[in-house]
Amino acid sequence: MTRLDYDAWAKSRNESSAERPVVVGATVTHGLALSWSWALRVADFEMEVQEAQRQYLDALTSSSGTLELIGVSGVALVFGVDRTTAQVMTGRTAFPAHVAVVAGARVWYRKDIEAHHAGTSIRRRTAGELQSQIVDSAEVCRTLGLNPGTLIAGIHNERPWAPQPSGSVSGKSFWLRNEFEQWLGDRKLRRSRDAKGG
Amino acid sequence: MAGGNRTPREEALRRCMELPWLDMYEVWQVLGSYLVPAGARETDTSRQLRERGEATACLKCAAVHLELPDGQAPTIAAYTRARAELDLPLTSRQIETRWEGWLFAKQALTGERSVETPGQRSIRRAASGRRRNHEEYLTGVREWL
Numbered sequence: 001m002t003r004l005d006y007d008a009w010a011k012s013r014n015e016s017s018a019e020r021p022v023v024v025g026a027t028v029t030h031g032l033a034l035s036w037s038w039a040l041r042v043a044d045f046e047m048e049v050q051e052a053q054r055q056y057l058d059a060l061t062s063s064s065g066t067l068e069l070i071g072v073s074g075v076a077l078v079f080g081v082d083r084t085t086a087q088v089m090t091g092r093t094a095f096p097a098h099v100a101v102v103a104g105a106r107v108w109y110r111k112d113i114e115a116h117h118a119g120t121s122i123r124r125r126t127a128g129e130l131q132s133q134i135v136d137s138a139e140v141c142r143t144l145g146l147n148p149g150t151l152i153a154g155i156h157n158e159r160p161w162a163p164q165p166s167g168s169v170s171g172k173s174f175w176l177r178n179e180f181e182q183w184l185g186d187r188k189l190r191r192s193r194d195a196k197g198g
Numbered sequence: 199m200a201g202g203n204r205t206p207r208e209e210a211l212r213r214c215m216e217l218p219w220l221d222m223y224e225v226w227q228v229l230g231s232y233l234v235p236a237g238a239r240e241t242d243t244s245r246q247l248r249e250r251g252e253a254t255a256c257l258k259c260a261a262v263h264l265e266l267p268d269g270q271a272p273t274i275a276a277y278t279r280a281r282a283e284l285d286l287p288l289t290s291r292q293i294e295t296r297w298e299g300w301l302f303a304k305q306a307l308t309g310e311r312s313v314e315t316p317g318q319r320s321i322r323r324a325a326s327g328r329r330r331n332h333e334e335y336l337t338g339v340r341e342w343l
Contacts, residue, residue: 009342020325022338031335042332043339049332 003029003036030083033076053077061110064167064174067130069099069107071170078113096122099130103137103172135175143184161187212326218309223251246296250306253293256286257307271304 003025014021023031028039038052047055057077061068070078076086089095090106096116098106115122140163141151154162155173163183165173175183214225226247240248260272260280272280274290281289290300297303305312314322 006339006342010338013338013341022341023335025339028335028339032332039336039339040343043336043343 001040033073033081033083033086050080053080057110060169064107064169065176067167067176068110069102069167069169070110070113071102071105071107073170074110075108075113078110078117097125097127097129099125100128100134101131102134102169102174105170105172107169133177135177135180137173140175140180160190208326212322215322215326218311219306220254220309223247223254227251249296250303253288253296253303254306256281256288257293257303259284259286261307269308269310271307274300 006025010022010024025036029036032039032042032049032053034042034049034052034056038056041047042049042052054077057070057074060070060074060077064070072083072086072090075090076083079086079089081089090098090108096108096112098108099112100107112122112125137148137151140146141148144151144161146154146162151162153159155164158164163175163180166176166179167174214222217225230244257271257277260277261270263280263284264272264276266272274294277290277293280286288296293303294300297306302312304310
């Protein structure tokens with residue numbers, strides 16, 4: 001039931017059938033502004049697309065932790081448009097400023113986007129005003145001398161040498177700087193204790 | 199979406215899909231005869247449509263014979279009686295089988311619209327110019343599931 005399975009079926013179906021071609025999985029997720037698993041639930045009549053989008057937006061927001069950040073996918077969900085349209089919208093001058101860039105992806109406070117959508121006034125922000133508080137995986141790798149694959153595996157397997165992210169936004173993990181620095185300090189302490197003990 | 203935004207093909211499909219089943223079937227037949235050279239192999243879809251068309255034609259003969267008013271189709275019992283009198287080729291059971299239910303056969307004859315399946319709705323919306331509707335994205339996924 002993966003997107004790859006569907007794509008293989010769609011390719012074969014479009015090649016062998018004279019009927020109207022079906023779109024590939026990426027177009028489905030892009031157009032509905034949903035992840036594949038949520039799109040499947042809608043396709044299976046488990047829920048309406050609007051309900052899935054609402055729940056998915058909540059899930060995206062909560063995965064970013066206390067900051068309640070969203071990326072372009074979240075913007076698409078708030079405005080009820082596809083991701084391409086959302087991407088275009090975010091480039092307009094009247095659009096709220098992004099507060100940080102996480103692993104190359106711009107992110108916004110959800111409340112700013114919702115207020116902009118509702119047409120209510122929002123606090124004026126400087127682009128990247130949250131950047132100094134955010135550490136992305138590239139910086140973590142540089143600081144710890146790890147390659148990205150090792151870091152991902154370490155996080156996944158909950159290794160003590162890999163700090164658990166504070167959250168994720170647009171599918172990119174991030175760490176709050178104060179939490180990451182706290183973790184570095186604890187690690188230093190652990191290491192010196194281990195050295196003394198050894 | 200406003201009709202003006204549709205292409206001529208989308209507009210034609212939209213109007214065609216609003217027709218009663220018998221008219222849609224006739225459009226299918228005319229276009230099929232026009233586009234496909236005589237003697238081409240019959241596909242499963244065209245066979246099924248032809249069989250349904252034959253079943254509806256029998257039902258129509260019975261309705262005319264029974265002098266039913268427009269918009270009314272015979273019951274199974276009335277059809278069976280008319281069939282014996284007219285020597286129609288299909289039994290009521292055969293009609294039911296071809297239409298997967300007497301009700302659908304009756305709706306096809308009377309022009310009453312039956313409830314669309316989700317798949318039909320997706321196809322109609324995608325083909326008739328309702329662009330970027332979520333149904334269009336899901337047509338393939340639903341076919342695949």
